[in-house]
Amino acid sequence: MTANPPDMAMPVPPQETDATLHFTGPATFGRVPRLDQVGTTDIAVVGVPFDAGVSYRPGARFGSNAVREASRQLRPYNPAQDVYPFHYAQVADAGDITANPHNIDAAVESIEEGTDALLSTGAQLMTLGGDHTIALPILRSVARRHGPVALLHFDAHLDTWDSYFGTQYTHGTPFRRAAEEGLLDTSALSHVGTRGSLYSKEDLDEDTKLGFGIVTSADVMRRGVDEVVQQLKERIGKRPLYISVDIDVLDPAHAPGTGTPEAGGLTSRELLEIVRGLSDCHLVSADLVEVAPAYDHAEITSVAASHTAYELISVMSRQIAFFRWLEANEQS
Numbered sequence: 001m002t003a004n005p006p007d008m009a010m011p012v013p014p015q016e017t018d019a020t021l022h023f024t025g026p027a028t029f030g031r032v033p034r035l036d037q038v039g040t041t042d043i044a045v046v047g048v049p050f051d052a053g054v055s056y057r058p059g060a061r062f063g064s065n066a067v068r069e070a071s072r073q074l075r076p077y078n079p080a081q082d083v084y085p086f087h088y089a090q091v092a093d094a095g096d097i098t099a100n101p102h103n104i105d106a107a108v109e110s111i112e113e114g115t116d117a118l119l120s121t122g123a124q125l126m127t128l129g130g131d132h133t134i135a136l137p138i139l140r141s142v143a144r145r146h147g148p149v150a151l152l153h154f155d156a157h158l159d160t161w162d163s164y165f166g167t168q169y170t171h172g173t174p175f176r177r178a179a180e181e182g183l184l185d186t187s188a189l190s191h192v193g194t195r196g197s198l199y200s201k202e203d204l205d206e207d208t209k210l211g212f213g214i215v216t217s218a219d220v221m222r223r224g225v226d227e228v229v230q231q232l233k234e235r236i237g238k239r240p241l242y243i244s245v246d247i248d249v250l251d252p253a254h255a256p257g258t259g260t261p262e263a264g265g266l267t268s269r270e271l272l273e274i275v276r277g278l279s280d281c282h283l284v285s286a287d288l289v290e291v292a293p294a295y296d297h298a299e300i301t302s303v304a305a306s307h308t309a310y311e312l313i314s315v316m317s318r319q320i321a322f323f324r325w326l327e328a329n330e331q332s
């Protein structure tokens with residue numbers, strides 16, 4: 001399989017020689033070029049440094065850049081998915097979307113506009129948060145392009161609560177709003193890694209009514225990664241899929257740097273393996289949120305986050321290359 005048919009511009013990957021110092025220079029995700037250096041891109045990595053929607057520890061506004069810093073050591077070849085993610089498709093860092101830190105409604109509006117602007121170029125998104133509030137405006141934009149999408153939501157929490165202090169847009173409510181607004185394909189919604197205390201048993205009933213299935217953190221431990229991946233793939237099928245990863249899906253041992261930690265989470269190995277297992281799914285865009293570096297140690301959380309984003313980009317890049325190859329072969 002070739003990365004591109006011959007008449008297409010070849011992607012510009014990160015510079016990689018035996019004299020490349022991965023730890024120098026301004027950080028872009030995985031040291032990929034900036035969007036303005038390549039003009040257009042297949043996959044845009046974009047930061048949304050917004051955290052005014054949090055309910056507990058603040059600080060995820062510093063997550064986007066922490067993940068970029070922790071992504072410097074990512075190398076060109078991903079053996080787990082047999083893909084060169086930055087060579088098979090153009091991946092570029094689109095910088096950050098500006099979001100008002102004092103006004104959630106205004107922030108949600110500008111995140112939607114920023115996302116629309118990138119998606120309208122044909123790019124797929126790997127968004128680095130920010131808190132989970134940002135998933136709603138992104139899903140609005142993604143649904144406008146693809147119709148209602150299947151959703152795989154990795155998180156310790158349901159994030160389908162109704163409101164906090166009467167506020168509709170928070171990091172605990174994006175998927176209730178998304179379901180209400182018809183952005184989701186309700187036959188293919190799954191939470192993975194759910195655990196911890198709830199406000200009431202009804203939280204689960206209401207979540208089920210929205211159409212979500214739950215694979216708890218304990219399910220992953222008892223049934224194992226392969227069986228869980230199989231179940232998720234059956235539910236998703238060929239639908240356009242959006243993946244939203246809240247880094248608190250990981251155990252605090254694997255991700256201490258986050259706003260709402262819960263004991264008993266996934267290991268980073270389990271999370272990476274589940275994402276790798278979905279490499280045949282039709283992933284259209286993804287986000288990774290809730291990295292709060294002030295509570296991190298030795299970049300444990302931001303390294304796990306950057307490596308998870310690398311796997312998500314690998315899934316998208318592999319498919320972009322495959323569809324290009326199919327198109328080129330049909331024409332010839």
Ligand SMILES: [Mn+2]
Nearest residue numbers: 132155159246
């Ligand atoms: Mn969340």
